[in-house]
Amino acid sequence: MEILRTSFLLLSIGGAWKPRGWRGVKAFLYYIYQYSIIFANHIFIISGMLDLEFKNINTHVLIDNLTLLMAMVIGRQKIACFISKREDIKSIIDSFKKSPFKPISSEEEIIARRFDGIAKSIFISYTGTIICAATLFSGSREGVMDPPYHLPYSGWFPYNYTNPKIYWATAGLQMYGIYSTAAVDLAFDPLMSAVFCHLCAQIHILKHRFGVMVTKLEDISRLKDNMAAEECQLTAEWVEYHIDVITLIKFMNKIFSSIIFVQYTVSSVILCTLAFLMSHTKGLSMEFVGYSGFLTTKCFQVFLPCFCADMLTYELLNITSGIYGSNWFNLSNSLRKSVVIIMAKCHKPILITSSFFIVLNLESFTKIIKLAYTIYNVL
Numbered sequence: 001m002e003i004l005r006t007s008f009l010l011l012s013i014g015g016a017w018k019p020r021g022w023r024g025v026k027a028f029l030y031y032i033y034q035y036s037i038i039f040a041n042h043i044f045i046i047s048g049m050l051d052l053e054f055k056n057i058n059t060h061v062l063i064d065n066l067t068l069l070m071a072m073v074i075g076r077q078k079i080a081c082f083i084s085k086r087e088d089i090k091s092i093i094d095s096f097k098k099s100p101f102k103p104i105s106s107e108e109e110i111i112a113r114r115f116d117g118i119a120k121s122i123f124i125s126y127t128g129t130i131i132c133a134a135t136l137f138s139g140s141r142e143g144v145m146d147p148p149y150h151l152p153y154s155g156w157f158p159y160n161y162t163n164p165k166i167y168w169a170t171a172g173l174q175m176y177g178i179y180s181t182a183a184v185d186l187a188f189d190p191l192m193s194a195v196f197c198h199l200c201a202q203i204h205i206l207k208h209r210f211g212v213m214v215t216k217l218e219d220i221s222r223l224k225d226n227m228a229a230e231e232c233q234l235t236a237e238w239v240e241y242h243i244d245v246i247t248l249i250k251f252m253n254k255i256f257s258s259i260i261f262v263q264y265t266v267s268s269v270i271l272c273t274l275a276f277l278m279s280h281t282k283g284l285s286m287e288f289v290g291y292s293g294f295l296t297t298k299c300f301q302v303f304l305p306c307f308c309a310d311m312l313t314y315e316l317l318n319i320t321s322g323i324y325g326s327n328w329f330n331l332s333n334s335l336r337k338s339v340v341i342i343m344a345k346c347h348k349p350i351l352i353t354s355s356f357f358i359v360l361n362l363e364s365f366t367k368i369i370k371l372a373y374t375i376y377n378v379l
Contacts (some may be wrong), residue, residue, distance in 0.1 A: 003119045004093060007191035014183030016082040020090075038079065040177035045072050047155030060280055065154050067273040067294075070266050075181030078188045081259045088255050095248060096198055100241045105212075108205045115201035119194040122304070126193075129300055130186050133293030138178070140290025147171075153178070185297075189304050192256060196308035199252070202245050203315040206238075207322030213238050214326045217335070231335050239342070242319075246350060249312070253352055260305055261354040264368070267302045271372035274298065302368055309352035309360035319346040 011017035015037030018030050048069045052062065082089065095101055103109045148167035153174045161170045213234045220230050274295040281288045320343045328339045352360045 003116070003123045003190060003194045006123065007187045007194065010183050010187035011082060011191070014079070014180050014187060016079045016184050016187075017086070034083075037176070037180040040173055041072065041076050041079065041181055044153070044155065044174060044177035045069060045076065047157055048072070048153070050156040051154045060277065061154070063273045064277055067270055067277065068153065070270050070273075071294075071298075072177070072181060074263050074266050075184055077259050077262045078184050079181075081256070082184075082188075085255050088251070092195065092248065092252055092255070100237075100244055101202055101248075103205065107208060111204045111208065112198075112201050115197045115204075118200075119190075119197040122193045122197070122308075123190040126190050126300060126304065127186060130182070130297055133297040134182050136293035137290040137297075140286045185301070188259075189301055192260075193304055193308045195252060196312050199245070199249055200312055200315045202248075203312075203319060206242055206245055207319060209241065210238055210323055211326045214328060214331065218327065218330050221330075221332075228334075231332065235335065235338055242342075242346075249316075249350060249352075257354055260360065261358060263301060264305075264354055264358060264360075264364075267298050268368045268372050269375070270298050271295065271302075271369070272375040275372065299369075303365050306360050306362055306365040310362045313349060313351060313361060316350050317347070 008017055008019075012019050012030075015034040018027060018034070022030060048065055052065060103112050148162045148164050151161070151167075151171055151174060155174065157170060159166070161167045216234060217231060274291055278288060278291045278295065281291060323339065323343055323346070328336065331339065354360060358364065
């Protein structure tokens, strides 16, 4: 849960998440801060679109501008997702602290800590990569600044910004929009990955509780001949927990489906454009290094949800192995029939989809890399 708190802190810095417990003046000031970030983000996108030229086209400049605009659109969608679906996201996070998802034994706490460690490793590696890449890209952009004539990022503004004060105010607005969006980017993917990891932990806890249930029933059978009531109660509790886990996974998929779709599709185009820009840039130049960092970031952003979704799908399919590995054969005939039904239900795969037609897994990642390379060859 520590990673979730860190991610929400970054989201608060990026203007996408008002800290819980902030009321009155604090909330009012934060909303002003949030609106200023939304304003800077939209000004960046609109000014960039107005600066696009379709006469006497310089292909390199046009693709460079479009690449940055597409990246900002992804950031804008992430901010909109967290603002519009705040209550739904809160309900997912809060559910991990309540029954039946809250660990109830030391063994379950060990399972939860293990997946917390995986989420922490993802957060550290992702954060380090994004910060390094963003530093390289920003450095390459700031290197082309020529105050008061050339802004760090292309954009059309309805005023003359050659006055030094106006120039630095405009450049500051651009940097404000870029860095706030980067903060949201920095928080979104680790947050979603942490949720995936916690769901994987719930599946492992589910398998552990099945083994505990079987052990309890074995102990009861030694003391009682008729234990139908206990069997029904314990089985019903486990089945309800299984249903709750599946429902939570589907709810999470519903919340993040649209933004994953936008990131997945737009990032695939960005990978193509970045490959094109790098092929038309001098090697070892600051601009080339900046594009390399940007490309690394986008590859990581596409890979991370695919990897986590693939891991979650595998864990769901592995529930049957966990059940089969228990002492289910020592149960009564009626309960063994129930176990067969449970295993048949668990064997049906639950896929993490993006807008109902893109299935997130490692195979999807390889497909998007192949698609990006194909489009690059066309360019």
